[in-house]
Amino acid sequence: MSDTAEKRPGPHKPSGWAVPGGDPYISIQNVTKRFGEFVAVDNVSLDIYRSELFSLLGASGCGKTTLLRMLAGLEEPTEGRILLDGQDMVGVPPYERPVNMMFQSYALFPHMTVAQNVAFGLKQEGMGKGEVEERVEQMLGLVQLGRFARRKPHQLSGGQRQRVALARALAKRPKLLLLDEPLAALDKKLRESTQFELMNIQEELGVTFIVVTHDQEEAMTLSTRIAVMNEGVIQQLGTPSEVYEYPRTRYVADFIGSVNLFEGTVSGTGAEGMRITAPEAGIDIHVDAGQTDARAGQSVAVAIRPEKIAIAKQDDKPSQGENVIQGIVDEIAYQGSLSIYQVRLADGKLVRVTTPNLTRTAERPIDWEEPVWLSWGRHAGVVLTS
Amino acid sequence: MRKGLHPVTIAMLLFGFAFLYAPIVILIIFSFNEGKLVSVWSGFSPKWYGELLRDPQILSAAWMSLKIAAMNASVATVLGLFGAYALGRFGAFKGRTLFTGMMTAPLVMPDVITGLATLLLFVGLAWQRGMSTITIAHITFSMCFVAVIVRARLSSLDQSLEEAAMDLGARPAKTFLLITIPMLAPALVAAWLLAFTLSLDDLVIASFVAGPGSTTLPMVVFSKVRLGVSPEINALGTLIVLLVTLCIVVAALIFQRQEAQRLADAQMADRAD
Secondary structure (H helix, E strand, O other): OOHHHHHOOOOOOOOHHHOOOOOOOEEEEEEEEEEOOEEEEEEEEEEEOOOOEEEEEOOOOOOHHHHHHHHHOOOOOOEEEEEEOOEEOOOOOHHHOOEEEEOOOOOOOOOOOHHHHHHHHHHHOOOOHHHHHHHHHHHHHHOOOHHHOOOOHHHOOHHHHHHHHHHHHHOOOOOEEEEEOOOOOOOHHHHHHHHHHHHHHHHHHOOEEEEEEOOHHHHHHHOOEEEEEEOOEEEEEEOHHHHHHOOOOHHHHHHOOOOEEEEEEEEEEEOOEEEEEEOOOOEEEEEOOOOOOOOOOOEEEEEEOHHHOEEEEOOOOOOOOOOEEEEEEEEEEEOOOEEEEEEEEOOOOEEEEEEEOOOOOOOOOOOOOOEEEEEOOOOOOEEEOO | OOOOOOHHHHHHHHHHHHHHHHHHHHHHHHHOEOOOOOOOOOOEOOHHHHHHHHOHHHHHHHHHHHHHHHHHHHHHHHHHHHHHHHHHHOOOOOOHHHHHHHHHHHHHOOHHHHHHHHHHHHHHHOOOOOHHHHHHHHHHHHHHHHHHHHHHHHHHOOHHHHHHHHHOOOOHHHHHHHHHHHHHHHHHHHHHHHHHHHHHHOOHHHHHHOOOOOOOHHHHHHHHHHOOOOHHHHHHHHHHHHHHHHHHHHHHHHHHHHHHHHHHHHHHHHOOO
């Protein structure tokens, strides 16, 4: 599964997983979790390396939270092993694992002050009073909440509560921090600034983070690597750019960002590229060679990202000979920094195109119901076999 | 259109209030009756309150009732808490449905049956009947009420609080003490008070399992009334009504102030983002 991920070019952050032969820090081996008949996690194997900020991404019910809870020890796997730093974690209760978790609801103790919340884990360790106070102060400083130490959780805003939860989870200096939808309860503006705060803290402390999220943008921004999950199975594993630029399945292509999918059959393969006859597009789509091992005659889908398609007016026909189709503008959405066009092809298929608004007022704006040319390069399409 | 209550609505309201409170109001009025006859007004006097406080039988019965009620409430709260916790937190263990049913059955069991059954048990064990038997009998039925109240609160409690405590290194017993119990405190107080009231109130079960020298207040009242209602009993009733009203008003005021404080805090906090 991961062999293709290593072959592919892409911006790599220098870290453990890029070094061949590096020891995985967390090793999830053939883990299955069943609740009665329901299979929440289905034979998942996954290696995570030291200091990674790893995301488990998927829609609700895909098993990502169950996987996280198994790492915390709050659920036991039905089958399989979980190794943390080489040590088998199965059967080790949550209170004996060097792992801490930040809960989606934050789970702050309402009857304790902010400082008492942060100190809770340290006191369980039997740490001395002075040392506890020092560490609490340090942690609250890290999340910039020093002056709120004596408040109760209900006296804090959502953003502040989120930071208390983070400080509490980090206070024991865990080897591994698990974050369950850490930003889901915040509004959009706050979420963006908190994302960067989270990344800074992670870099500063060097703790390994595993984040569960359903928000693909969040996963893309935060992560060194992403595992896209669906129905208890990891669909794809890779860096954000790999997952975005080279989705391996229709599910991943569709889940991460938006995508145009053209169903078709391979009608020619060669050194210079692959030709796919796509009735929906009304043309043969050409893509670069070496992407897949799809054979001639095989039915596949071609995924093309909206920003990789160029849109041009009727009298401005692109000069390239392939990957050019005609359509009529169905819908235009102006979003400030970019515009989204929905273009109807001859047989009714809708294609999404986004273009950045480079000039303040386009000299010749494209209008509704206007016939246009759509074109893209050979590198734009990704062939999906599953 | 004039805003206000329709005459029919007012009539219904008055009827409802009369239905609920007329007997109590009459009881209170006649506690200040001068004469010995309960149903004939013969002038105002607080003398029956003085009589009441000099009646050793009533005083000792009241003391006995309070002791039993306090002991019953404390033991029932602990046992009910354990039962509720087992049902609410141990997952789907074998026999949970049966346990749940058996836990709530005494709520609908007629007092006569409970009284008879416990009496037979004590007779079978040749247990000396008295204060201890009344207390035990009371615990058997009031712990079910406690369990129901505590379980309702427990199921509305965010389980991730307990998980978070364990995740931070607290063993299950410590989590229970440091997190679960404080979170359940309001329900435990409410359950304690209910168990206390139930015990104070009970006549039937106590009559079955009481022995010589262990007469509770309801038993004394009932036996006195059988010999003819005396204004002394009215005075006692009035005092109890007064006490209960006072407790409810104080509790409501405290709750209201806490709620207002909490709302104000939350509003302040939200402005911080």
